[in-house]
Amino acid sequence: MTLLAVGINYTTAPVAIRERLAFPAEILDNTLKNLWKVNEISEAAILSTCNRTEFYYQSDNEDHAALIDWLADTKHIRPAEFTPYLYSFKDSQSIRHMFRVACGLDSMILGEPQILGQMKTAYHAAYQAGTLGRNLSKLFQHTFSAAKKVRTDTAIGSSPVSVAFAAVQLAQQIFDKLSEQTALLIGAGETIELTARHLYQHGIGRIIIANRTYDKAHALATQFNGFAIALSELPNHLAEADIVVSSTASQLPILGKGRVESAIKKRKHKPMFMVDLAVPRDIEAEVEQLSDVYLYTVDDLQNTVNRNMDSRRRAAEQAEEIIDAQVEHFLIWLRSQGAQQTIRDYRSQAERARDESLQKAIAQLNNGTDAEQVLQRLAHTLTNKLIHTPCVQLRDASANERHDLIAASREIFKLK
Structure with missing residues (x-):
């Protein structure tokens, strides 16, 4: 097979x-x-x-x-x-x-x-x-x-190698408990979907998804028990967000310094973590100047991703060595299966010899034969039955100069 x-x-x-x-x-x-x-x-x-x-x-x-x-x-x-x-x-x-x-x-x-x-x-x-x-x-x-x-x-899976995952891991470093935070995601494309998935898997407290097309935002939000809004509603909800991740195809910034500054005041200067994954940018660069705002761009995260990819490649080399050893372990198990039928046959043969000898011993006891004599005869008979065939085969092996069989027998029976 x-x-x-x-x-x-x-x-x-x-x-x-x-x-x-x-x-x-x-x-x-x-x-x-x-x-x-x-x-x-x-x-x-x-x-x-x-x-x-x-x-x-x-x-x-x-x-x-x-x-x-x-x-x-x-x-x-x-x-x-x-x-x-x-x-x-x-x-x-x-x-x-x-x-x-x-x-x-x-x-x-x-x-x-x-x-x-x-x-x-x-x-x-x-x-x-x-x-x-x-x-x-x-x-x-x-x-x-x-x-x-x-x-x-190995460290094969310990470092994020997508900007979406890198953004979520960075958020975990800034906030002690994601379960107590609200994330506002702007856009409804693949990157935002991946970000939402990672946040959801890491137990984010609440997700708001904003998009120009409300239906797209709603379709994505329902996958993660989120709340959808139209992009025009963004000013009304920005202050709710502890985490903002934006990735749209807009040619002009969606969030300016003034709008973010107003949101920070409403938040009473509670820190806001912002990630701009869009090119061109969705968030004005000047937002970085605001106190209590941590703004990262796609370039910031890409550098992290590149370093992590190098780390994963090194881990992959270690993984290949582990796999080599694991393959050999499975092959040893697979080869051992060839002996299973022989082991079962040998055990069945020994059990038949045991049952035959035991029945005779029980019959002798029922006929009144002395118990000690029955036990001695049982031990002698059973021993002869178990060793008879191997002894005959070993004599034949010696006569035919099959020294390999004799050596194998000494190993199998662990004879010193």
């Missing part, structure tokens, strides 16, 4: 191909069951995200022709349309690939943590569908352990 990993990701396939090969969560259960029915496949799981679709499975064959045929038939797409974008790994390389994916080493943003949660979702979906067996189930568990070790023993 061969462990295989086959897939496409953001580096190998354009979004048009990734969309066609994606498997939404609502169809994943039936999809897995159908994949599992393919004759050559005995275990299977599917990881499907916006950046990758990957198949982890155990197969009788080392190639992935059966998977390609199934995928073409399932997605109604000719193999020639997607096979040029595929990558594939087998056995130890499959194991290494899964570990690297779970650790964020294969992600668009190096070390990003979301992929581990997506990997766990893939595992649970396969578990629920009943398409996991002993080997793939154990591999997933080992994958999660490897990812945890990498995150514990």
Whole structure:
């Protein structure tokens, strides 16, 4: 049996191909069951995200022709349309690939943590569908352990590498408890959405989202239990904000020094943390001159992000060393599975010998034979039964000059 990993990701396939090969969560259960029915496949799981679709499975064959045929038939797409974008790994390389994916080493943003949660979702979906067996189930568990070790023993995820995350982490340094703060986010684009998500995940007390188009602000605010306002309402709510993050496409500043100064007075000079992620700027540079205002621009945060990326790259080198060791640990477990059937057979043989000898001993006791005599005979008989076959095999090995078997026997039975 061969462990295989086959897939496409953001580096190998354009979004048009990734969309066609994606498997939404609502169809994943039936999809897995159908994949599992393919004759050559005995275990299977599917990881499907916006950046990758990957198949982890155990197969009788080392190639992935059966998977390609199934995928073409399932997605109604000719193999020639997607096979040029595929990558594939087998056995130890499959194991290494899964570990690297779970650790964020294969992600668009190096070390990003979301992929581990997506990997766990893939595992649970396969578990629920009943398409996991002993080997793939154990591999997933080992994958999660490897990812945890990498995150514990390296700094791969400790430093923010997006300006949105850097802004939130900086806010945490300024305010003791985000749960007691109000954040005003200006705009409704990707950067503001990411900022809102990070703030929400870090327990922000309240979120207000302002945008020129109220409906967009409302749609985004509802995702995070927030409150939406039109941009024209900004002056009425600015004083409520402890944290202001702005990222719009406006060609002119949205917040001037005078408006911010008025808000600070209403706040009785309670500090305000402001982050301008827009180019051109949304917040006038003169705002920085105001007391009780901490203003940061996208350049300030980008320098932090660049330093953190260097830190993550160094951590990634350490992570690769950890993964090397973890791959070897799993391979040792995998190789040990080859002995399991032999161990079970040997145990069954010994238990049959025990049961036969025990039945005879019980019969002798029931017939009135002296108990001590029965016990001595039981011990003698059972010992002979257990050592008879190995002794015969060792004599044959000696006669045939199989010194390797004799040496192996001394090791197996720990004979000094």
